[in-house]
Amino acid sequence: xxxxxxxxxTAWGIIPHYGWGFAIGTEFQIHSWRIFVFxxxxxxxxxxxxxxxxPESPRFLLxxxxxxxxxxxxxxxxxxNWKAKGEPERVFTVTNIKTPQTQEDEFIEIxxxxxxxxxxxxxxxxxxxxxxxxxxGLGVWFPDMIKYMQYEEYESKVRVFHRERVERFHFNFxxxxxxxxxxxxxxDKFANIEIKSVKFEDSLFENCYFEDVKSTNTFFENxxxxxxxxxxxxxxxxxDCRMENTTFLHPKKGCHMNFQEENDxxxxxxxxxxxxxxxxxxxxxxxxxxxxxxxRIIGDLLVISGSCTFLLLLSFSQGAVIxxxxxxxxxxxxxxxxxxxxSVELYPSAKRGTAxxxxxxxxxxxxxxxxxxxxxxxGVTKIVPIxxxxxxxxxxxxxxxxxxxTREKLLS
Numbered sequence: 001x002x003x004x005x006x007x008x009x010t011a012w013g014i015i016p017h018y019g020w021g022f023a024i025g026t027e028f029q030i031h032s033w034r035i036f037v038f039x040x041x042x043x044x045x046x047x048x049x050x051x052x053x054x055p056e057s058p059r060f061l062l063x064x065x066x067x068x069x070x071x072x073x074x075x076x077x078x079x080x081n082w083k084a085k086g087e088p089e090r091v092f093t094v095t096n097i098k099t100p101q102t103q104e105d106e107f108i109e110i111x112x113x114x115x116x117x118x119x120x121x122x123x124x125x126x127x128x129x130x131x132x133x134x135x136x137g138l139g140v141w142f143p144d145m146i147k148y149m150q151y152e153e154y155e156s157k158v159r160v161f162h163r164e165r166v167e168r169f170h171f172n173f174x175x176x177x178x179x180x181x182x183x184x185x186x187x188d189k190f191a192n193i194e195i196k197s198v199k200f201e202d203s204l205f206e207n208c209y210f211e212d213v214k215s216t217n218t219f220f221e222n223x224x225x226x227x228x229x230x231x232x233x234x235x236x237x238x239x240d241c242r243m244e245n246t247t248f249l250h251p252k253k254g255c256h257m258n259f260q261e262e263n264d265x266x267x268x269x270x271x272x273x274x275x276x277x278x279x280x281x282x283x284x285x286x287x288x289x290x291x292x293x294x295x296r297i298i299g300d301l302l303v304i305s306g307s308c309t310f311l312l313l314l315s316f317s318q319g320a321v322i323x324x325x326x327x328x329x330x331x332x333x334x335x336x337x338x339x340x341x342x343s344v345e346l347y348p349s350a351k352r353g354t355a356x357x358x359x360x361x362x363x364x365x366x367x368x369x370x371x372x373x374x375x376x377x378x379g380v381t382k383i384v385p386i387x388x389x390x391x392x393x394x395x396x397x398x399x400x401x402x403x404x405x406t407r408e409k410l411l412s
Contacts, residue, residue: 001275001278001279003043004274004278005272005275005276006043007275008268008271008272008274008275009272010036010040011036011271012272014032014035014039015032015033016032016268055069055073055076056069056073058070058073058074058097061073063350070097071094071097074094074097075092075094078090078092157177158177158178158179158197159177159178160178160179160181161179161180161181162181162182163181163182164183165183166185167184167187167188168188169188169189170191171188171189171190171193172191172192172193174193174194175193175194175195175198176194176196176197177196177197177198179198179199180198180199180200180201180203181201181202182201182202182203183200183204185203185205186206186207186208187206187207187208188205188208188209189208189209190209190210190213191211191212192211193213193214194213194216195214196215196216196218197217197218198215198217198218198219199219200219200220200221200223201221201222201223202221202222202223203220203223204224204226205223205224205225205228206226206227206228208225208229209228209229209231210228210230210233210235211231211232211233212233213230213234215233215234215235215237218237219239220235220238220239221240221241222239222240222241223238223242224242226244226245226246227245227246228246229247230247230248230249230251231250232249232250233248233251234251266318270322273322274325274329275329276326277327277329278329278330278333279330281329281331281332281333281334281337282333282334282337284330285297285334285337285338286337289337289341290408293405294338294341294342294403294406295338295401295405297334297338298339298342298397298400299400301331301332301335301338301397302331302332302335302393302397302400303393303394303397304327304331305328305331305332305393306389306392306393306394306397308324308325308327308331309328309390309393310390311324312382312386313383313386335397342403342406343355343359345406346403346406373385
């Protein structure tokens with residue numbers, strides 16, 4: 001949770017500030033997004049250093065005949081807990097520890113009395129797979145949906161200019177969200193401006209001068225450009241254009257988008273709110289995991305998550321999408337916490353790490369697949385990805401009800 005907040009908050013605070021970048025020579029540009037990637041390195045290094053000082057689990061040490069080390073770890077846990085409770089004088093009195101019989105440990109099987117081996121395997125593995133695939137897929141899709149809604153709104157306000165003739169004019173104002181067709185621009189000057197989401201089609205530029213022009217999503221298509229100079233300008237998107245005696249001096253390189261004036265700033269806020277919504281989900285799972293049980297936490301909250309995805313079909317505003325996103329994140333992370341707890345309690349420790357690692361590997365592969373599925377449909381229709389997400393979440397919640405409840409049970 002803290003890592004998600006750190007990543008979204010630093011991205012919001014760093015990437016939009018294009019001026020924070022710097023150059024090394026004339027070719028290599030260090031833009032703000034590279035600085036963000038560098039900042040993201042710090043938590044990874046901190047985690048790597050922290051792992052060095054993490055003690056092994058007592059059970060692992062016992063299984064490997066490192067009894068003294070296991071005893072010391074348990075003593076440290078005992079002393080730390082009682083110190084936190086205000087009773088540091090409590091003495092660790094354990095003198096004997098029973099070594100676990102790892103070779104004889106067995107999985108706690110689902111439907112142990114009636115289900116077949118295949119049914120038990122399917123329930124145990126598909127529950128986690130469905131939930132994680134949907135979580136990661138929707139996590140990518142929510143910002144894309146907001147961006148697509150912004151794009152549709154932006155496209156509805158585009159201004160079209162047809163066969164305009166502009167001669168000896170100084171463009172000292174920005175051109176935004178426009179289409180110019182079959183225009184003629186003679187002895188015109190474009191200086192210290194931004195050209196954003198503009199398309200010139202079948203137009204003529206003759207004896208024009210471009211200086212210190214920033215461009216974002218700007219295209220010149222089938223244009224004729226004669227005796228024109230581009231100085232310190234980032235316009236590079238020319239498609240099927242005819243150049244006659246055209247000069248490019250000190251062209252800008254790299255990404256020159258001005259994020260402060262982009263609707264993309266909303267995307268950073270959406271990501272941050274999504275990360276922040278995880279906090280109440282963690283609190284809910286922490287408070288009620290042992291009160292109402294793991295199965296209820298998983299099943300109920302997966303169904304709530306599925307309902308959030310279904311309600312997206314009825315959402316036609318950015319505010320509604322953000323609202324359902326936050327509820328989805330909060331419910332999903334609480335369900336995921338339940339899955340983590342019950343997975344740890346279902347597998348014996350000798351097999352737990354390997355089993356959980358394999359399941360997470362499969363889930364990550366499914367998450368990659370989900371990202372491609374959502375990306376393929378984001379600009380076509382919402383129905384298919386929302387239906388897939390809804391079905392996976394609801395089915396996962398129903399399948400989770402087949403898991404054995406491990407609350408208040410002594411586990412071998």
